[in-house]
Amino acid sequence: MVRLINENNIDSLSNIAYKVLRTQEIFTHIEEVNNPNLSPCIYAMWHANQFLIHGIQDKAHLSVLISNSMDGEIIARTVEKWGFKVVRGSSHKKGAITSTMQMIERLKAGECVAIMVDGPSGPLHKVKNGVIKVAQMTGAPIVPAHWYSPQKTFISLPSWDKMKTPLGYCKILNTYAKPIYVKQDASDEELAAIKDQIKTSLEQLELDAPKMYEEAKKNKLWNKKK
Numbered sequence: 001m002v003r004l005i006n007e008n009n010i011d012s013l014s015n016i017a018y019k020v021l022r023t024q025e026i027f028t029h030i031e032e033v034n035n036p037n038l039s040p041c042i043y044a045m046w047h048a049n050q051f052l053i054h055g056i057q058d059k060a061h062l063s064v065l066i067s068n069s070m071d072g073e074i075i076a077r078t079v080e081k082w083g084f085k086v087v088r089g090s091s092h093k094k095g096a097i098t099s100t101m102q103m104i105e106r107l108k109a110g111e112c113v114a115i116m117v118d119g120p121s122g123p124l125h126k127v128k129n130g131v132i133k134v135a136q137m138t139g140a141p142i143v144p145a146h147w148y149s150p151q152k153t154f155i156s157l158p159s160w161d162k163m164k165t166p167l168g169y170c171k172i173l174n175t176y177a178k179p180i181y182v183k184q185d186a187s188d189e190e191l192a193a194i195k196d197q198i199k200t201s202l203e204q205l206e207l208d209a210p211k212m213y214e215e216a217k218k219n220k221l222w223n224k225k226k
Contacts (some may be wrong), residue, residue: 008072014077015054021078027169029053030147031221033212034176040140041179044131044198047116047124047161052147055174059083061111065099067120087113089120100134107138117198122160125202127195132182136149136191141179144201148173171222173213177201 032055039061045052056062061086066076076086087106091101092188113134117127135142148154153168166172180201182194216222 010073011077012130016080017074017078017083018081021082024166025054028054028166028172029170029222030172030174031216032056032174032176033216033221035174036141036143036176036179038141038179039112040110040138041101041109041112042107042131042135042140042142042143043112043114043145044117044202045114045145046202047119047122048156048163049145049147050114050116050119050163051165052145052172052174053084053114054082055147055172056112056114058112060085062115063087063103063106063111065089065103065113065115065119069120072120076102085111096130100130100137104138107134107140117202118161124161125199127198129195129199132191132194134179134183136184136186139181140185141181141197144177144198144205145178146175146202146205146209148175148206150210150213150215171217173209173216175205175209175212177205 031145043053043056053064060083064079065087066072066079068088072088074203076088080086085106087099089096106113115131117131118125131142133183147164149170149172151170153166153170154164154172155167156162156164180194183190
């Protein structure tokens with residue numbers, strides 16, 4: 001049986017995906033609230049919210065962790081066309097080590113990275129250890145991030161992560177929690193507590209998002225000239 005996605009059509013599929021997303025970009029309006037704009041930093045988000053990176057202004061200095069799968073190759077090529085940098089990795093030991101070292105290099109160079117903390121394949125909303133290890137080894141803060149819109153054009157895809165994406169005209173708000181720092185000599189108990197803190201921060205961002213959106217709407221955030 002022929003795979004729908006294979007090495008012969010990856011480039012064509014990534015070009016199509018890029019053109020579709022660039023068209024959608026015309027109708028997508030993302031504004032940020034509480035981004036500390038730290039550099040370097042590690043933006044941490046649920047896999048469902050990975051597209052929120054498009055609201056981060058400095059794309060040229062942001063590396064996105066993407067899986068080594070065939071599907072990930074399409075995403076990686078699309079993301080690179082958009083102006084982001086890419087780090088490829090997997091849940092396997094060798095792939096995880098390679099991607100971790102790349103992210104450490106980028107952070108030590110003063111750049112930022114984006115990590116989907118329950119990726120690449122779940123379980124849903126379970127924070128993996130990778131983001132904590134990278135923060136511990138570099139001293140870079142973890143900045144939990146979430147995006148939200150109440151509009152019907154902000155949809156969930158029928159995927160394991162219920163990925164959020166705009167479809168048509170959509171005003172979206174990116175929100176950020178306070179930076180989380182990991183000590184290099186943190187104990188196992190402290191690391192476990194930080195993992196819980198990341199999860200709690202992401203859940204709180206989701207709870208607070210509707211109110212923050214209404215405040216942004218009241219303040220006409222999307223109408224302000226840049």
